[in-house]
Amino acid sequence: MSVAADVALSWLIEGNNDYIIAEKNHHGDISPKRRVHTHKHGQNPFAVIITCSDSRVIPENIFMKGIGDLFVIRLAGNVIGDFALGSIEYAVEHLDCKLVVVMGHTMCGAISAAIDKDHHGYIGTITKEIKKAIGTEMNPTLASKKNVRNTIDKILESDVIKAKLNMGVEVIGSIYHTHSGHVEFLI
Ligand SMILES: [Zn+2]
Numbered sequence: 592m593s594v595a596a597d598v599a600l601s602w603l604i605e606g607n608n609d610y611i612i613a614e615k616n617h618h619g620d621i622s623p624k625r626r627v628h629t630h631k632h633g634q635n636p637f638a639v640i641i642t643c644s645d646s647r648v649i650p651e652n653i654f655m656k657g658i659g660d661l662f663v664i665r666l667a668g669n670v671i672g673d674f675a676l677g678s679i680e681y682a683v684e685h686l687d688c689k690l691v692v693v694m695g696h697t698m699c700g701a702i703s704a705a706i707d708k709d710h711h712g713y714i715g716t717i718t719k720e721i722k723k724a725i726g727t728e729m730n731p732t733l734a735s736k737k738n739v740r741n742t743i744d745k746i747l748e749s750d751v752i753k754a755k756l757n758m759g760v761e762v763i764g765s766i767y768h769t770h771s772g773h774v775e776f777l778i
Contacts, residue, residue: 592635593687593688593689594637594689594690595689595759596689596690596759596760596761598637599637599638599688599689599690600638600690600761600763600776602637602638602654602656603638603654603690603692603774604774604776606619606653606654606655606656607653607654607655607772607773607774609655610652610653610654610655610772611771611772611773613655617652617655618651618652618655618656618657619651619654619655619656619657619658619660620657620658620660621657621658622657625657625658625659626658628659629658629659634659634662634686635659635686636659636660636661636662636682636686636688637660637661637688637689637690638660638661638662638688638690638691638692639661639662639663639664639679639682639683639688639690639691639692640654640661640662640663640664640692640694641663641664641665641669641671641675641679641691641692641693641694641742641746642663642664642665642669642693642694642695642696642767643665643666643667643668643669643694643695643696643699643701644665644666644667645667645696645699645700647696647698647769648665648694648696648767648769650663650665650694651663653767653772653774654774662678662682662686662688664678664679666717667700667701667717668699668701668702668705668717668718668720668721668738669693669694669695669738669739669742670701670717670720670721670738670742671742671745671746676745676746676749679691679746679749679752680749680751680752683751683752683755683760684751684755688760689759689760689761690760690761690763691746691752691760691761691762691763692763692764692765692776693739693742693743693746693762693763693764693765694739694764694765694766694767694774695735695736695738695739695764695765695766695767696735696766696767696768696769697731697732697735697766697767697768697769697770698731698769699731699735701717701718701721702721702725702731702734702735702738703731704717704718704721705717705718705719705721705722705725705734706725706728706729706731706734720741721734721738721741723741724737724738724740724741724742725737725738732766735766736764736766736777739764739765739766739777740764742764743762743763743764746762747762763776763777763778764776764777764778765777
């Protein structure tokens with residue numbers, strides 16, 4: 592069963608509030624019962640999260656969600672290309688996810704690397720993409736927000752996603768604050 596975008600967003604906000612105040616067990620339902628249930632009946636995630644590979648940014652924990660709840664795509668600097676876009680299209684078209692959240696974060700190494708200098712190899716592929724998004728912005732948090740916007744714009748170039756926008760699908764941005772645990776939704 593599909594979950595409306597506004598309901599999905601309220602579940603994320605509620606989970607993030609629990610994450611900030613809870614002292615332990617920063618996770619949703621990861622019980623054997625849930626595992627077996629999702630194995631038998633398949634996955635039914637209610638949101639797609641596109642975020643950074645940074646080890647401090649753990650979507651399932653940040654939103655206190657468990658097995659089968661979130662469809663997550665992680666790449667350094669939350670940049671996306673064809674493979675990631677294909678994953679997002681799959682989640683929206685075949686798993687009926689109505690909410691797509693791009694989540695950047697503070698203290699992002701990929702953002703700092705893009706601000707600092709050019710890089711070689713495939714790291715350079717990532718920083719070049721971020722550089723295009725942030726231009727001359729030197730403030731890392733503002734740069735993260737611009738970079739989130741760029742990823743959203745790329746998602747919205749997908750014909751599959753575009754066609755779903757008037758069918759209840761929403762694509763929104765957010766920033767995870769690594770010191771407080773708070774997710775700031777950019778809406
Ligand atoms: Zn990062």
